[in-house]
Amino acid sequence: MSTVGTARPHESAHLHVAGAAPYIDDIAEVAGTLHAALGLSPIAHGRLLALDLDRVRAMPGVVAVLSAADIPGTNDCGPIVHDDPILAQDTVTWRGQPMFAVIARSRGEARRAAALAVQVATIEPLPAVLDPLEAHALQQYVVPPMHLVRGDAKAAIASAPHQLDGRFSLGGQEQFYLEGQIAYAIPQENDGLLVHSSTQHPTEMQHVVAHALGLSAHQVQVQCRRMGGGFGGKESQSAVFAAVAAIAAHRLQCPVKLRPDRDDDFLITGRRHGFEFRYRIGHDDLGRILGADVEMVSNAGASADLSAPVMTRALCHFDNTYWLPNVDLRGYCARTNTQSNTAFRGFGGPQGALAVEMVLDSVARRLGLDPLEVRRANFYGTTEHNVTPYGQTVEDNIIAPLVTELADTAHYRQRRAEIASFNATSPVLKRGLALTPVKFGISFNVAHFNQAGALVHVYTDGSVLVNHGGTEMGQGLNTKVAQVVAHELGIPFERVRVSATDTHKVANTSATAASTGTDLNGKAAQDAARQIVFRLAQHIAARWLVPVGAVQFADGRVTAGAHAMAFDDLVAQAYAARVQLWSDGFYATPGLHWDREKLQGKPFYYFAYGAALSEVVVDTLTGEWRLLRADALHDVGASLNPAVDIGQIEGAFVQGMGWLTTEELRWQPMDGSRNAGLLLTHAPSTYKIPTANDVPVTPGAFNVRLYDHRNPADSIHRSKAVGEPPLLLPFSVFLAIRDAVSAVGEHQIDPPLRAPATSEAILDALDAIGAVQAVQAAQAG
Structure with a gap:
């Protein structure tokens, strides 16, 4: 019997359910282990004039307090651009930036001493920018702007039968891994160091630690048995924790563990980039896009981190499943005084792809056409109209038959008619339906990482x-x-x-x-x-x-x-x-090439495809909504393990749904108040991730199936990647909510719904529709 292609449990499932799977905090502590905590900046931007660390050293249980001056090597943990100090030096650039590290005999003592940061730091305030559009207006970027062009978008738009202008605001997302950031560093013989790090990138942690200590790579051993979730948040941003634990352990020659609590984790680390979109589109009577002029502004945060490749992937996924003959796409990574944003499942791809889905949704509503038919009219072809704006041929294009199979098996036409009938007789509760496709490129943008x-x-x-x-x-x-x-x-x-x-x-x-x-x-x-x-x-x-x-x-x-x-x-x-x-x-991985200056080449080995159909009901009085049913059909090639793959798709769907509906990030404005610049949603009490209550409650109403299609590319056993692509499937949830809101205006008014579509955002969109209706009524009268 073959062991590939069979559904079997996760290799650690029996340990997980028994609570016997050891994570880093479960590793038995070596005798003499000390505990670290970080002293965080109390303001969003300023010159760091002095740190009165003697007051911190005098706290009970404190063994040592380290600042940037105590780092023997390079004070930097930036993965690409070296603009991200391990401990702040000269300036602080976001509220929550680590300024010093306390090492104490217990974790509680270390945290109490670190909490003195607000009292011992002398900081001269500087102007702070929290809004990426404000930073964009100031031309304040972490990396140079990017430009992806094909054809003549402006001419195509000008000559098109219809033009559409719009903007869209898309929020970020906290990774909210169950196991928080943690590192445990243990000195070894002959100036060596063993670092247990909850990280997606042990080699990068090895490099950061070695550079910070002035050691060679072979002196630093980084180990990770398992993480309790990562989602991109532990790709580069595990570095500051690994580095601080290692620096302290090396200096004191005793084991040091650093495990921040959830609030500090939120305040120190970045998350999915929020995006602001402005677009001008030219299209024909069938809704086919003839030209697209798009500006994308991401909230990069205080440093570059991975913002450049995230923006690259966003630009390269704006096309999603659609042939766009003329595009002018511009990407700007705005530097703000917030946590430096980083990788998150999809890595910019979901942001770019959602933008084109919003465009097509608006085009369909404007023309009075079925949104699915407008999407089909724009699909890539199989023999022509099959080259992306960045120059890669879309091979193995299965999106049309996949979408047809989903629409037929999930009864799209019938349900569309039933929802129209329901809405006609329901003044308060409105239902919405949306079917959205996915095309997602698989490989690192940088060829040598593959x-x-x-x-x-x-x-x-x-x-x-x-x-x-x-x-x-x-x-x-x-x-x-x-x-x-x-x-x-x-x-x-x-x-x-x-x-x-x-x-x-x-x-x-x-x-x-x-x-x-x-x-x-x-x-x-x-x-x-x-x-x-x-x-x-x-x-x-x-x-x-x-x-x-x-x-x-x-x-x-x-x-x-x-x-x-x-x-x-x-x-x-x-x-x-x-x-x-x-x-x-x-x-x-063979055959990859990429010109990062021209944004041209073959950055992806193959594409994964999928589609989802979601139905929601919205209470127009309260802005509350519920997902009634979700059907997903996803392409994983020849699945290595269908049970694991279906679990990944289900999890990605719920996580993506949370990003687009409930997971709202809020910072206190720079209003002169005591909390100015503070991330207000820095705990489970203020940041809402989805729960079991947010998935359909009716048995059989959450349906995930694998599309039967072997990968033509020579991947492992002809399977396809499943981690990131299905996170795009819940676009259908957001657009179904938009469809329900649109029903209030008889689908004649395009709802200005932002993401996440919280109840407040839904009510704002409903108010906007009401305002338009009032103007129309006044004009008619």
């Missing part, structure tokens, strides 16, 4: 240990890699174990991000396993006097014609014959 390594060890009893460069954050990466290795060796899944990600085992790894974890690490592990299989086959073929190609590995046995033996016996025999029973594997 590589991975793995080690596979076969022991003399036939058991197998795998180590690879990816990190497990609950997404099932280790499960899939173990399935791949078990399949190659022809042994039961249970005989394979995956060990913690470790920079001392597989070096120079890329982040587990961009949905590439299984693609890259699965292929690398497959390469290593195949080398071992070939050696074993050579050995037994010589003994059995059969061709190497005749030797088969399956069901825990090795066979060739009439010959057969247990895999375990073959391994023991091969060891005695001095056959190498371990191997390293490597994989680099």
